[in-house]
Amino acid sequence: xxxxxxxxxxxxxxxxxxxxxxxxxxxxxxxxxxxxxxxxxxxxxxxxxxxxxxxxxxxxxxxxxxxxxxxxxxxxxxxxxxxxxxxxxxxxxxxxxxxxxxxxxxxxxxxxxxxxxxxxxxxxxxxxxxxxxxxxxxxxxxxxxxxxxxxxxxxxxxxxxxxxxxxxxxxxxxxxxxxxxxxxxxxxxxxxxxxxxxxxxxxxxxxxxxxxxxxxxxxxxxxxxxxxxxxxxxxxxxxxxxxxxxxxxxxxxxxxxxxxxxxxxxxxxxxxxxxxxxxxxxxxxxx
Numbered sequence: 460x461x462x463x464x465x466x467x468x469x470x471x472x473x474x475x476x477x478x479x480x481x482x483x484x485x486x487x488x489x490x491x492x493x494x495x496x497x498x499x500x501x502x503x504x505x506x507x508x509x510x511x512x513x514x515x516x517x518x519x520x521x522x523x524x525x526x527x528x529x530x531x532x533x534x535x536x537x538x539x540x541x542x543x544x545x546x547x548x549x550x551x552x553x554x555x556x557x558x559x560x561x562x563x564x565x566x567x568x569x570x571x572x573x574x575x576x577x578x579x580x581x582x583x584x585x586x587x588x589x590x591x592x593x594x595x596x597x598x599x600x601x602x603x604x605x606x607x608x609x610x611x612x613x614x615x616x617x618x619x620x621x622x623x624x625x626x627x628x629x630x631x632x633x634x635x636x637x638x639x640x641x642x643x644x645x646x647x648x649x650x651x652x653x654x655x656x657x658x659x660x661x662x663x664x665x666x667x668x669x670x671x672x673x674x675x676x677x678x679x680x681x682x683x684x685x686x687x688x689x690x691x692x693x694x695x696x697x698x699x700x701x702x703x704x705x706x707x708x709x710x711x712x713x714x715x716x717x718x719x720x721x722x723x724x725x726x727x728x729x730x731x732x733x734x735x736x737x738x739x740x741x742x743x744x745x746x
Contacts (some may be wrong), residue, residue, distance in 0.1 A: 591721060
């Protein structure tokens with residue numbers, strides 16, 4: 460039973476098994492509401508990692524207004540992110556999105572019971588595994604030089620164009636420029652897919668994500684690949700990272716203009732999802 464004041468709600472960070480929760484008491488960790496500490500709440504073999512929060516900050520309409528305040532959002536999203544990493548170091552966790560709120564312990568208990576088998580299965584599936592993200596960026600100018608250097612078909616087309624009349628050369632060059640752009644894109648995708656195929660063999664699961672635009676990354680080069688992988692901890696992670704390191708060294712030595720950005724280990728955010736349609740859950744922006 461969670462004792463709540465009339466103006467309090469329940470913020471849920473993640474779920475772990477009751478067995479794991481019983482082996483490690485939480486130290487006095489300040490919650491997302493600084494007035495309250497992080498707690499355990501258990502039902503039917505599952506334990507929710509929670510914090511009591513004030514409705515003035517986290518009730519649905521108030522929460523929607525608060526997330527528009529960047530300072531408010533950054534402080535709390537950072538806390539959520541850091542606590543999730545700390546939990547991941549101690550437990551196998553089913554992480555929830557930033558801003559998952561329940562009105563009372565009855566609503567939380569009902570959801571935990573409704574999805575009990577599904578969540579327990581997910582916790583079994585991600586046990587002993589961690590999430591890694593790979594983003595591949597391509598410097599198109601550098602990469603295009605490599606494509607032009609190695610592509611005999613482009614060289615032949617240039618030779619054919621040089622033998623045309625000046626009027627026809629203009630339109631032929633326009634077509635050639637489009638052809639070269641398509642070849643560059645095809646070669647980038649081929650490189651990324653080849654790397655992905657090797658990494659998938661070292662992973663338990665993988666999910667290709669949408670590439671970010673340059674205005675989001677803040678980089679001059681373009682994101683050409685964005686994928687998350689679920690990898691067993693230990694030797695498999697070392698092999699996974701070694702494959703990426705080898706590709707980076709090869710790209711550098713061959714001056715291909717590809718840059719590999721790996722981040723992790725993370726909790727299994729993308730592989731520990733379950734579908735809850737409960738109206739009591741208020742989901743904010745994912746961190």
